[in-house]
Amino acid sequence: MSHRNVLTAAGLTEAELTGGTLSVHSPIDGTEVAKVRETRPEEMPAIIAKAQDAFRAWREVPAPRRGELVRLLGEELRNAKEELGAVVTLEAGKIVSEGLGEVQEMIDICDFAVGQSRQLYGLTIASERPGHRMMETWHPLGPCGVITAFNFPVAVWSWNTALALICGDPVIWKPSEKTPLTAMATMKIMERALERFGDDAPDGLLQLVIGGAEIGEALVASKDVPILSATGSTRMGSVVGPKVMERWGRPILELGGNNAMIVAPSADIDMAVRAIVFSAVGTAGQRCTSLRRVIAHESIREDLVAKLAKAYQTLPVGDPRKEGTLVGPLIDGKAREQMRAALKTAKEEGAHVHGGEAVTDNVPDGGAYVAPAIAEMPAQSDIVRTETFAPIIYVMGYDTLEQAIAMQNDVPQGLSSCIFTLNMREAESFLSAVGSDCGIANVNIGPSGAEIGGAFGGEKETGGGRESGSDAWKGYMRRQTNTVNYSAELPLAQGVKFDI
Ligand code: NAD
Numbered sequence: 001m002s003h004r005n006v007l008t009a010a011g012l013t014e015a016e017l018t019g020g021t022l023s024v025h026s027p028i029d030g031t032e033v034a035k036v037r038e039t040r041p042e043e044m045p046a047i048i049a050k051a052q053d054a055f056r057a058w059r060e061v062p063a064p065r066r067g068e069l070v071r072l073l074g075e076e077l078r079n080a081k082e083e084l085g086a087v088v089t090l091e092a093g094k095i096v097s098e099g100l101g102e103v104q105e106m107i108d109i110c111d112f113a114v115g116q117s118r119q120l121y122g123l124t125i126a127s128e129r130p131g132h133r134m135m136e137t138w139h140p141l142g143p144c145g146v147i148t149a150f151n152f153p154v155a156v157w158s159w160n161t162a163l164a165l166i167c168g169d170p171v172i173w174k175p176s177e178k179t180p181l182t183a184m185a186t187m188k189i190m191e192r193a194l195e196r197f198g199d200d201a202p203d204g205l206l207q208l209v210i211g212g213a214e215i216g217e218a219l220v221a222s223k224d225v226p227i228l229s230a231t232g233s234t235r236m237g238s239v240v241g242p243k244v245m246e247r248w249g250r251p252i253l254e255l256g257g258n259n260a261m262i263v264a265p266s267a268d269i270d271m272a273v274r275a276i277v278f279s280a281v282g283t284a285g286q287r288c289t290s291l292r293r294v295i296a297h298e299s300i301r302e303d304l305v306a307k308l309a310k311a312y313q314t315l316p317v318g319d320p321r322k323e324g325t326l327v328g329p330l331i332d333g334k335a336r337e338q339m340r341a342a343l344k345t346a347k348e349e350g351a352h353v354h355g356g357e358a359v360t361d362n363v364p365d366g367g368a369y370v371a372p373a374i375a376e377m378p379a380q381s382d383i384v385r386t387e388t389f390a391p392i393i394y395v396m397g398y399d400t401l402e403q404a405i406a407m408q409n410d411v412p413q414g415l416s417s418c419i420f421t422l423n424m425r426e427a428e429s430f431l432s433a434v435g436s437d438c439g440i441a442n443v444n445i446g447p448s449g450a451e452i453g454g455a456f457g458g459e460k461e462t463g464g465g466r467e468s469g470s471d472a473w474k475g476y477m478r479r480q481t482n483t484v485n486y487s488a489e490l491p492l493a494q495g496v497k498f499d500i
Contacts, residue, residue: 003033006090010083010185024181027093027329030366036180039209044218050204051143052224054170057202059140066166067117069201072193074110077103080189087185092153093329095320098283106158108452113162116473131487138477140168142226145219149232150331151286153179154186159468160229167476170205172219177212223247227476234461252475253463256387257415259447260293260408264421265300272420273307279446281315281327281372285391289416289448293384294395295404301397308374309354317371318363329367330390336368339390343373345383351375385411401426409437415458416440416447
């Protein structure tokens with residue numbers, strides 16, 4: 001199917017795809033697939049005001065009814081899974097099953113949020129005063145700005161939106177300027193859900209703004225956007241986080257990762273190899289949770305590297321639309337250049353590198369295709385501590401588990417981590433307070449491919465935000481502590497006397 005047909009099958013019209021100022025390229029072959037209209041900065045105040053109006057109405061709609069809108073969104077996503085998945089492949093370069101998987105993740109969080117819409121529970125708390133009752137109530141907080149990265153062009157919006165909607169908050173979405181088309185196609189699906197839902201959904205409940213940092217900054221700066229969820233590089237988060245805090249907003253930051261696997265002597269090596277290959281080269285190494293560091297026990301390191309090098313030789317790199325391809329293109333030529341530069345630095349720091357070269361045979365012209373790389377490092381140097389958004393794994397050796405854990409934690413980022421071991425003491429130590437310092441820590445599975453049921457996010461330069469499952473919904477609401485006195489007395493807490 002031609003690029004244009006993929007887009008029109010997803011409901012995008014000729015008028016929406018032409019005549020604008022933002023040029024959109026497919027990483028598959030570098031061709032320009034659309035020129036879309038950008039939101040102008042002067043339009044932002046009206047857009048934010050509309051979200052505020054929507055908030056005043058939506059917060060009064062009962063939460064289970066709000067959940068019904070999310071249920072309908074899940075249904076519409078099921079109906080449009082193939083079409084939207086194909087746009088993800090076209091615009092982000094993901095292989096077909098990962099494009100579909102991303103839409104499935106949207107469906108999953110919708111299902112989760114529907115159930116959650118009947119469970120926005122607060123606590124009841126024992127009061128120290130007679131004739132008093134204490135409890136907490138969760139209330140909607142206000143419009144939620146959602147700024148997303150190119151590599152999960154729709155799933156991250158859905159993690160935020162499904163929860164924000166049930167929590168009573170309108171959403172303004174600013175997708176990556178590299179992937180506006182998936183966002184536009186998603187809004188078509190959302191519109192169908194809204195139409196079926198009926199009049200309870202106010203105008204301005206869900207809005208899309210298109211553009212770069214400047215448009216995102218309007219959301220970041222506005223006091224009328226109390227929640228700002230931003231997913232992207234640590235560089236972006238270091239600008240956005242303080243600005244939101246400065247105006248007393250609530251940032252939810254999901255930033256870069258530098259995820260490691262410790263492979264212990266007892267590990268099932270064949271399983272570890274499979275997990276490493278998927279985590280390191282899936283999405284061409286462009287997941288925030290992609291595996292970037294392998295910390296292998298010295299007794300098995302050489303054997304592991306040999307097995308990995310063998311597996312890497314047969315990896316099918318190429319057109320992500322083609323059946324059998326496992327490694328699609330990088331997002332653009334700049335990303336390939338960054339990969340090349342990182343490998344050059346690694347070599348200067350003493351690395352022995354397998355793979356990593358540009359791939360030009362049997363791939364579409366114009367795309368940035370690469371052979372995934374393994375860099376055997378003498379130590380965890382600066383380049384290893386840096387997130388390069390490409391399929392590179394740095395392999396290092398260790399002697400004791402304490403050393404391995406220290407190495408795993410000795411990077412600025414704190415998103416995902418794992419250990420392969422059959423030794424229960426090692427596994428539990430890794431998950432304990434003296435183990436991994438990451439938001440996600442796994443045993444005998446790789447660091448990428450999280451399910452929506454758990455809270456997703458990480459520590460340190462990853463930003464500290466949590467989204468998706470568990471109690472992440474609390475990030476989209478305000479907590480109110482209530483004390484009710486049903487006695488005829490007015491006792492003060494802590495025994496304070498204040499008689500008048
Ligand atoms: P990026 O930081 O270049 O852009 C992300 C988004 O931020 C884009 O929409 C961009 O327009 C916007 N932006 C940039 N500067 C801004 C500013 N000053 N104000 C407001 N908005 C601004 O990131 P990218 O290249 O699209 O994505 C890759 C990065 O995202 C990697 O570092 C990856 O680890 C990270 N990521 C993290 C998670 C997570 O959940 N932790 C998920 C996906 C991606």
